[in-house]
Amino acid sequence: MRRLAIKYHISHYQFDVLLLACMVSLLFFSITQVSDVVAEEPDRSIEVQHGAYLARVGNCMGCHTTKGGQPFAGGRRLSTSFGIFVTPNITSDKETGIGLWNQQDFWQALHQGKSSDGRSLYPAFPYTEYTKVTRQDANAIFAYLQSIPPISQSNPPNDIFFPYNLKPLLAIWRILYFKEGVYEPDQSRSDAWNRGAYLVQGLGHCNACHTTRNMLGASQDDTLAGGQIMGMNWYAPSLSSYQEAGSGDWAIEEIVELLTTGITKRAVASGPMATVIKQSLQYLSQEDINGMAIYLKSFTENEGGNTPGVRFLVMSGSLQKHLDFGGQLYEKHCQTCHGSDGKGVPGIYPALADNRSVMMSSPLNPIRSVLNGGYPPTTAGNPRPYGMPPFQQILRNEEVALVVSYIRNAWGNRSSLVTAVDVDRSKGRN
Amino acid sequence: MLRFILLASFCMTCVTSVYGGTPIAVPDTMAERVKACTICHGAEDKVGRDAYYPRIAGKPQGYLVNQLRNFRDGRRYYQPMAILLENMSDEYLYEIAQYFSSLRLPYPAPEQIPMQSEEIELAEHLIYVGYPGRNIPACSACHGDVLMGIEPAIPGLLGLPRAYITAQLGGWRNGGSMRGQVPDCMSEIAKQLTDAEVNAIAKWLANQSASGEPRPFSTLLPELVHRCSQNIMANGSKE
Structure with missing residues (x-):
């Protein structure tokens, strides 16, 4: 019997928002440009449009904009137990933004977590997830960011606590917890499932919030098992547990409805998840959000769904x-x-x-x-x-x-x- | 016939009750949607139960939209408001402002704070004449001759508790009310005021009974429009 009578809602489906940045790259474009002189213009605008969409999916703006500030000009302060990270300006401004970057620089940031000068970036910028983004998508995002008007805005530097400010520690962290590599499709799964996995694991960086982090701030697993959000007083529920926000017994349509409208008959999004829906998920294409739903549902699909909290205590x-x-x-x-x-x-x-x-x-x-x-x-x-x-x-x-x-x-x-x-x-x- | 209709509707109510447990009828109204606001700001004809929740009913719409957006976007700092408004669109804030602005509700009786005659004189001078030499315009020059505000974005000053007025003037003086608006005319003016002047204004305003309507924009002097453009125009219209 379907559990029609059971009403529960997932309040905080927070995929998150908080940590995103989208940087640049210049690819083998230099070669393409030479041979494609005629086709370049229309292709370029399509790429920029696609990049704008992908920047929405990744919600770059969410982190790279301070409250009430200019979009993508950075300056947002992310307070964590390791220090205060200030998001950088990623507009095309040459002095204060990334106007001097090329595609390769952007790719290096997104895929390898390295700045244009080769320094390692702190994983407050979720390159641990963005590394899964394809080169083509990274290029499109870069093209979009370069197309938005430059905004001159210098942001204060990060204020990272000792000992986390020691560079060797970051190098060790990367060896332990950073695995570089574009998403590899699981051939045993459908295209839609793989599309969802690509977005959830990569650009969507759901794992930035829906995870428990260890002492060094590294995500403990990649099954979106939930945890308190770093630097926020909110708990991001597990998406792989029926006790929390596992959606195995939900219809795909209802998962989609929650992720795009913020509310269904039995669930409502609040807190940081509401922000993610407002800023990002509501703009996703039907195909992409459908893929996400199929992927998220698959975490708990085979568990049969047990009613949470059936431990009846004897009440004194x-x-x-x-x-x-x-x-x-x-x-x-x-x-x-x-x-x-x-x-x-x-x-x-x-x-x-x-x-x-x-x-x-x-x-x-x-x-x-x-x-x-x-x-x-x-x-x-x-x-x-x-x-x-x-x-x-x-x-x-x-x-x-x-x-x-x-x-x-x-x-x-x-x-x-x-x-x-x-x-x-x-x-x-x- | 009427009896039949009543009987029929009674039966239908029963049916609903049986199948829906205790169904709650949720009116599709703005009043229902803004319950999160009225819990502090008072429903309908009440001011807030606490001095720090000002009356918002009947204030100019542009003023309310500005404040809602300022709270949401961090320009005016008050965490409970910021959290509440965090994920709301400009369109919805505009509609909420329109709703509260349209309410025509009786004002509470004025406070009765004892004042010395010199204090009353000081307050009235500040309110109706100002001190041009100290760059302090009369309150009435911007807030309207009856102090009920000027459309679309300058609030009225009457019908507010003394504690709220004092707190707001304090906020303007120490820069705690608004962040990053330059120029910020209200802050400049408040910084010119002495403690005694702030107290006199707050007491005097709280002692007046509120009546009348906000004045039209045309009653505002051009030099004040220029001086305060940031405060009174910035977000006043729907984008």
């Missing part, structure tokens, strides 16, 4: 009483929209009953949603979203803990309780 009287306090707060502040049965309103207010992102072992995302509220991204498919009010100004930490504990354990939900300390830790840092 005092525990029940504790949860009842949360229930009273729920009734007062949440019930009007999410309903007394926690079923919400499909496509408008997400269901909390049977909602995996409410019950994930990390309570970070539900706590943040209660504290900060938020709107799903505005997209062509959902241009006028309904929103969740912030409760930070109304509820004390203890009360937020009570209400989140309640929703994690009401209507058949089962998950760990949340404390006021958890709530306090969830504040700040976007």
